[in-house]
Amino acid sequence: MSIRQCNSTSLPSPAQVEALTGYGLSSANIAKMLDIDEDVLRAAFEHELDCGGLKANAKVAESLYRKATGEGRESVTAAIFWLKARACWKETSIHEMDGKLDTNVTFVTTYEERPCDRLETKDHDARSTWQQPREM
Template sequence: MTRPGRGRPSHVPTDETRNLVESLSGFGIPQDEIARLVGIDPKTLRFHYADQIELGSIKATAKVAQNLFTMACKPTREGLSAAIFWLKVRAGWSEYAPKRVEEPLGKKEAAERDALTAGDGTEWGRLVN
């Protein structure tokens, strides 16, 4: 038999606490600290606010990425730095990547290339092309 009024009352999320949790999660505040601010246990936080914790982080990352992309598209020194960062992180660019070395052409490929470019820079080349 349980007695009414015993123990801690159940936590009921509000729009205000949902917004707070989403914002703090987006700012990178640890869950233990968010739970303390809301006045609940970290397990209760994860139970009631799982979506807000995940969405806060996603929305913050998207906002920063949008700002970085906007900066990268500007013809300024900051834009250049942002573009280089973007390409290194998103496109895998690296100044340490090995240089691409073209493999030498075989006899047939070299002969075909030479035949196609034989007239380049000559009067015959202008007549043929």
């Protein structure tokens, strides 16, 4: 099996490689799509392959941030998404029961630490809101 090499006149533009990387394509898929050897692609466009995804994420985050801090219906949805993803907010549901219970029920509550639980602010430790389950 021979490795295809391409000459410098047929190389794609840096912006094209950066955009394809930003869309989530791997270097192998970009090389196939552009009909270029993957090693040549990596050597010629190392920076674009490293930064394309980061730049795309930053652009989407900027757009989402503008929507979340803006006005209108879409700002509410964007703000909720932002807070769930970045501030560890979550939806909760309350289950109320009524009537006589004829059996013993043991409630076991476990605490599973998430990365956002380790975040600390100046005046508040995020873990301080968790309480040990009460004995029944």
